[in-house]
Amino acid sequence: xRRTDPEGHGPVRYGPxxxxxxLPVLPELRSVLAAAADRADAEPSGGGPALxxxxxxxxxxxxxxxxxxxxxxxxxxxxxxxxxxxxxGGDVLVPRPxxxxxxxxxxxxGRSVFHVATPAECGGIPDPYALLxxxxxxxxxxxxxxxxxxxxxxxxxxxxxxxxVVHETVEAAMDEGLHVVSDETWRDTLHRPHGTVLLSPAxxxxxxxxxxxxxxxxxxxxxxxxxxARFPDNDSGVRLRAQxxxxxxxxxxxxxxxxxAAAAYALxxxxxxxxxxxxxxxxxxxxxxxxxxxxxxxxxxxRPPQAGRHxxxxxxxxxxxxxxxxxGDAQDLEDFLTARLGMPAPGGHRFGDDLAxxxxxxxxxxLLGATDEERAECLTSPSPLELPHVQRALTLLGSAFDDLRDxxxxxxxxx
Numbered sequence: 001x002r003r004t005d006p007e008g009h010g011p012v013r014y015g016p017x018x019x020x021x022x023l024p025v026l027p028e029l030r031s032v033l034a035a036a037a038d039r040a041d042a043e044p045s046g047g048g049p050a051l052x053x054x055x056x057x058x059x060x061x062x063x064x065x066x067x068x069x070x071x072x073x074x075x076x077x078x079x080x081x082x083x084x085x086x087x088x089g090g091d092v093l094v095p096r097p098x099x100x101x102x103x104x105x106x107x108x109x110g111r112s113v114f115h116v117a118t119p120a121e122c123g124g125i126p127d128p129y130a131l132l133x134x135x136x137x138x139x140x141x142x143x144x145x146x147x148x149x150x151x152x153x154x155x156x157x158x159x160x161x162x163x164x165v166v167h168e169t170v171e172a173a174m175d176e177g178l179h180v181v182s183d184e185t186w187r188d189t190l191h192r193p194h195g196t197v198l199l200s201p202a203x204x205x206x207x208x209x210x211x212x213x214x215x216x217x218x219x220x221x222x223x224x225x226x227x228x229a230r231f232p233d234n235d236s237g238v239r240l241r242a243q244x245x246x247x248x249x250x251x252x253x254x255x256x257x258x259x260x261a262a263a264a265y266a267l268x269x270x271x272x273x274x275x276x277x278x279x280x281x282x283x284x285x286x287x288x289x290x291x292x293x294x295x296x297x298x299x300x301x302x303r304p305p306q307a308g309r310h311x312x313x314x315x316x317x318x319x320x321x322x323x324x325x326x327x328g329d330a331q332d333l334e335d336f337l338t339a340r341l342g343m344p345a346p347g348g349h350r351f352g353d354d355l356a357x358x359x360x361x362x363x364x365x366x367l368l369g370a371t372d373e374e375r376a377e378c379l380t381s382p383s384p385l386e387l388p389h390v391q392r393a394l395t396l397l398g399s400a401f402d403d404l405r406d407x408x409x410x411x412x413x414x415x
Contacts, residue, residue, distance in 0.1 A: 015100020016346040018155065018185070018216050019309040022365025023280055023379065024372040025221050028272045032265045033224070039257035045249040046241075047073030047228070051260045054267035055228040059211070061269075064202055066230050069238055072245060073260070076225035077185060077214035079253040080244070081105045081149070084210060084229070087243035088179055090146025091138060095126045097312070097351035097359075099155045099183060106147075114138055114145070115352045122303070123312070124154030125161040128172040135176045148178045152198055153186035156351045156361040157312040158288065158305035160190065163199040170201045170209070180209045185217035186308045188277065191285035196306055207234040217308075218277055219266035226255050226263040279379050284309045287364040290385055290394050295362075298401035299408065309365055312348075315358040321407035322358060329355050340400050343367075367393040 043051065052071050059066040074080045082105040085092060092106040096115035103113045116126035116134045126134075126148070138145050150169065152161045161169075173180050182201045190196045202209040211230040216222045229244070231237035248254070255263065266273050288305040295302055301314040315322060315333060322328075327336050330347030337345035343366035348359030369375045369389045378384045385391070 015104070015350045016344060016361075017222060018214065019361070019363035020222055020365040021280060021309065022363075022368040023375050026272065026276050028270075029220070029262050029266065033258045033262045036258040036261035039261075042254035042256050043073065043260045045254055046245045047071070047255060048257075048260060051226075051228075051255065051264045051267075054264040055230070058228075058267045058269070059230050062200070064200070064206065064211075064230065066233075070231045070233060070241065071228060072231070072241055072248070073226065073228050073255050073263070074248055074253045075227070075255050075259070076216075077101070077183065077212050077227040078105055079248065079251060080212050080227055080229045081181065081183075082108065083244040083247035083251070083253070084181055084212075084240075085109055085111060085147060086247045087240055088147050090144040092147045092149065093126065093131065093134060093138075093145055093178070094149050094352065095124055095151075097123060097156055097348055097353045098149070099151065099185075100346070100350045102149050102183075103352060112138075112143060114143075118157075119165055122154070122159040122161045122165060123157030124151040124159060125165055125169050126150065128165075128168040131169060131172050132176065135178070145176070146179060147181060148173045149181045149183060150201070151183040151186070152200060153184065153190065153307040155186060155308060156310060156348075157303060158308045158310050159303050160196050160198055160306045163197055166199045166201060167204065170204055174205065174208060180205075182209055182211045183213075184211050185214040187213070188218035189281050189284070189307050189309070191281065191288070191306055193281075202230065207232045207237070210237075210240070215263055215266065218281075219273065220259075220263060224259045224262060226259050228263075228267075276379075283368070283378055283384055284364045286385055287367050287390070287394075291362060291364060291367065291397060294394065294398035295401050298398070298405040300401060310361050310363045312359065312361050315360070315404070318401075318404045318408050319358055321404045324407060327358070330357060330359060331355065333358050333360055337400070341397060362397075367397070369393075 051073050052068050055071045056066040078101050085106050091112045093114050095118045106113045117130040119127045135145050202211050214227040231241045295313050299317045305311040327333050330349040334347035345360045349355040368378045374389045
């Protein structure tokens with residue numbers, strides 16, 4: 001990569017964190033963490049009984065009965081994916097674009113990572129035909145593809161893969177002998193939970209798929225790292241879990257006991273947790289839809305966001321206007337929009353997209369206000385988009401993109 005930002009966004013091979021909630025920590029979670037604050041130790045490698053019980057119950061409520069010897073916990077999903085990649089061996093396939101933290105885990109182990117094009121209707125899932133062709137090409141060149149990482153509710157594109165696409169892709173992966181890891185960090189943040197069908201690959205093939213969920217997606221603050229994995233429901237799943245625990249032990253990747261207490265409480269989904277999650281998802285859905293209208297109205301391209309706290313924007317149609325500002329690639333675009341908007345705008349190259357493509361991920365958390373009081377007000381307001389601080393943030397966002405549209409129109413050659 002030709003340069004990095006000295007102010008801290010680091011080499012491009014390192015991606016940005018998950019989109020933040022932008023909300024105050026739920027008081028109930030603070031109380032649980034505080035009550036366990038005198039526990040100075042960490043959980044055993046793979047998680048303690050209470051956390052594993054909560055994870056099993058969480059998946060069982062989602063139609064995936066789970067036993068203790070099929071579950072492990074770690075301080076964040078990257079540690080779990082690193083352990084899985086180390087245990088499974090071989091080359092790794094991921095969609096393009098994909099979550100920024102997937103590829104570095106494999107590259108850290110010296111594994112090759114191959115990006116596969118996604119279908120037109122969604123991100124997060126490789127196109128099944130492109131997947132088959134990529135596997136064929138990698139094997140012809142002497143590679144050994146073994147692992148496919150995908151996400152049915154996606155970061156960065158904020159889309160949810162249709163069940164029929166999930167079926168076709170997972171069947172193609174199984175036909176080629178690939179182990180599937182399904183990152184379901186965002187499955188509980190569907191903007192229209194009663195109008196969007198989310199199919200986990202593990203529901204299709206519970207004996208062939210490992211599910212990973214980072215609790216920073218729906219349940220915990222980012223600074224309280226905890227994630228859980230559900231392994232295949234057979235003897236090979238038991239063996240894979242044992243191998244993953246070996247790696248986690250070597251890494252010293254154990255969840256702090258206060259965080260584990262909060263994670264177990266959140267995974268139990270008591271009323272306070274579910275009410276906050278419902279309110280937060282509704283809020284981010286409203287703000288994401290407003291942001292989507294603003295960027296599309298200015299001539300940029302973006303799929304309608306369906307999950308999470310973000311949207312993925314393609315500014316290719318505004319390339320001429322951006323070029324006048326010295327923006328020629330995704331790194332330039334990241335620098336330009338981050339300064340212009342006063343909020344993180346990581347470029348698509350951080351998610352495995354082509355550096356030349358002018359794409360960015362925009363989070364909705366920074367649009368909720370500058371103080372805890374403003375953000376909390378967003379949660380309780382019946383019309384959060386009408387709050388002055390949210391209006392100002394959305395107006396700034398819309399103005400920045402409208403200015404680019406106007407510039408592009410001025411410099412468009414006469415017909």
